[in-house]
Amino acid sequence: MASEEGPISGIIGTSPQMQEVYRITRKVAASTATVLLTGETGTGKELIARALHELSPRATGPFVRVNCGALSESLLESELFGHIKGAFTSAFETRTGRFEAAHGGTIFLDEIGDLSLSGQAKLLRVLEEKVVVRVGGSLPIAIDTRVIAATNQDLAAMVSARRFREDLYFRLNVVTVEMPPLRERVDDIVLLAEHFLHDFAARARRKPPSLTPAAMKRLRQHHWPGNVRELRNLMERLAYLSAGDVIDVDELAFIISPRKEDLTAISMDMTLAEATRHFQIEYIRKHIGAADGNMTDAAKQLGVHRSNLYRKMHQLEMPVGDEDEEQDRDRDEWTWAGLAPTWPSREEGHSGCMSGFAGPWTNRSTSRDDPQQKWQAGGDGSPAQVTFSVPFFSRHERQDRQV
Numbered sequence: 001m002a003s004e005e006g007p008i009s010g011i012i013g014t015s016p017q018m019q020e021v022y023r024i025t026r027k028v029a030a031s032t033a034t035v036l037l038t039g040e041t042g043t044g045k046e047l048i049a050r051a052l053h054e055l056s057p058r059a060t061g062p063f064v065r066v067n068c069g070a071l072s073e074s075l076l077e078s079e080l081f082g083h084i085k086g087a088f089t090s091a092f093e094t095r096t097g098r099f100e101a102a103h104g105g106t107i108f109l110d111e112i113g114d115l116s117l118s119g120q121a122k123l124l125r126v127l128e129e130k131v132v133v134r135v136g137g138s139l140p141i142a143i144d145t146r147v148i149a150a151t152n153q154d155l156a157a158m159v160s161a162r163r164f165r166e167d168l169y170f171r172l173n174v175v176t177v178e179m180p181p182l183r184e185r186v187d188d189i190v191l192l193a194e195h196f197l198h199d200f201a202a203r204a205r206r207k208p209p210s211l212t213p214a215a216m217k218r219l220r221q222h223h224w225p226g227n228v229r230e231l232r233n234l235m236e237r238l239a240y241l242s243a244g245d246v247i248d249v250d251e252l253a254f255i256i257s258p259r260k261e262d263l264t265a266i267s268m269d270m271t272l273a274e275a276t277r278h279f280q281i282e283y284i285r286k287h288i289g290a291a292d293g294n295m296t297d298a299a300k301q302l303g304v305h306r307s308n309l310y311r312k313m314h315q316l317e318m319p320v321g322d323e324d325e326e327q328d329r330d331r332d333e334w335t336w337a338g339l340a341p342t343w344p345s346r347e348e349g350h351s352g353c354m355s356g357f358a359g360p361w362t363n364r365s366t367s368r369d370d371p372q373q374k375w376q377a378g379g380d381g382s383p384a385q386v387t388f389s390v391p392f393f394s395r396h397e398r399q400d401r402q403v
Ligand SMILES: Nc1ncnc2c1ncn2[C@@H]1O[C@H](COP(=O)(O)OP(=O)(O)OP(=O)(O)O)[C@@H](O)[C@H]1O
Pocket: 010, 011, 012, 013, 039, 040, 041, 042, 043, 044, 045, 046, 047, 048, 151, 152, 179, 228, 229, 232
C-alpha cells in the first residue's frame, strides 16, 4: 500500500503547493470523477495524470493518452470513436477508437484546449451518454472509461471568447488540479535539480557533480518559463558537459541567463588576448546551448569539426564532457543498431577493421588527413551496403594537431 502522506512515487517536490497537489491527487484517484489538470507547460500535468491512474482501482486497466492538438478534423472522430470497414475510402478494416481502447482504464485527453468546436461537441455527447458509436456504424457501444483532461491554456478565458464550449468546460472540471509554476515553489528547485543530476550522471556513467551554494542560489532565482522540463533539460546538459565534481554558478550562466552573459560583457580594461578568449568562450557556449548540448551540431554551426571544437575548448580551459564517454555513447548506438565497431587507429589505416558487418571494409575518404574517415562495406566492387563515418585519429593524436 502506497504511503498516504508526502510525495507520490516518481514525483519530486516537498513544497506546500506540491503537498496540496498530492493531497487532491490521492483523494480523487479512487473515484471516477473527471479531473482537469491545468498549469503552465512543463509543470508535471502528465505525471499527475498517470499518478491518478496508477493510484486508482483502474491501475491494472489501460492508460490511453490522446493528444487532442494532433488530431485533424477529419481524423478526430474515427480516432476517438473508431470506424467500421467501408465507412470512408481508406477504412479498409473495422477499427476500435481510443475510448474503447481505454475501457476499464483511463483516457487522458491532453491539450484539450486545442480541440476544435465540432470535436468538443462530439466529445461532450460521449461524456454525457457514456456510449460511443463508431464512424459508419449505428450500434451504441457502452464505455467505462475514466476521463482526465489537461491544458496549459486558460479554458475559462476561452469560454468567454466562445472558443471553448461552456457545457464541456463544466463537465471536465468536476475536479481541477492546478499545477504550480516552478518559480512559485523555489524550495523544490534544488531538490529537483539534484534528482535530475543524479539520474543523468548515472546514465552518463559518471559521479554526480554537486552544486555549489552560489549555483543553488542562481537556480532558485531563475524564472523557469519552461518549468520542470526546462530544469530537467539543463541538468541533462550539465551531466554530460560539465567535467568537474562541482557545478558552480558560471556554468549555469550561459544557459539560464543569456542576457547577462552577453557578448558585450567584454570590458575595456581587458587586453586584446583576454577579450578574444572571453568572446570565444561565450560564443562556443552559446552555440552548445543553442544545439541543446549536441557537440556535432554546435561544431557544424561554428564551421569546425567536432574534434577541433573539443580541442579548442581544452585550449580555452572550458569544461568539456569526457570524449571517451562520448565515443562510448556512439558505440552504444552502434551496438543498439546491431553493430560493434572497433575504432580504426592511424596504424590500421586503410585496412581498418569493423566488426559487426562481414568485410571487406574500404576507406572511401579522399585524404588520409581527413579527420572524419568514410568507410564502406562491400568495397570490393560488390554493391555498396553501408557507408558511415568514424573519427580517424585517436584522442591523443587529435590533441597534437592545431585548430
Ligand atoms: N515534480 C516532478 N518530479 C519529477 N519530474 C517532473 C516533475 N514535474 C515534471 N517532471 C518532468 O518534467 C517533464 C515535463 O513534465 P510533464 O510532461 O508532465 O509536463 P506538462 O505539464 O504535461 O507539460 P506540457 O503542458 O508542456 O505538456 C517530464 O519529463 C516530467 O517527468
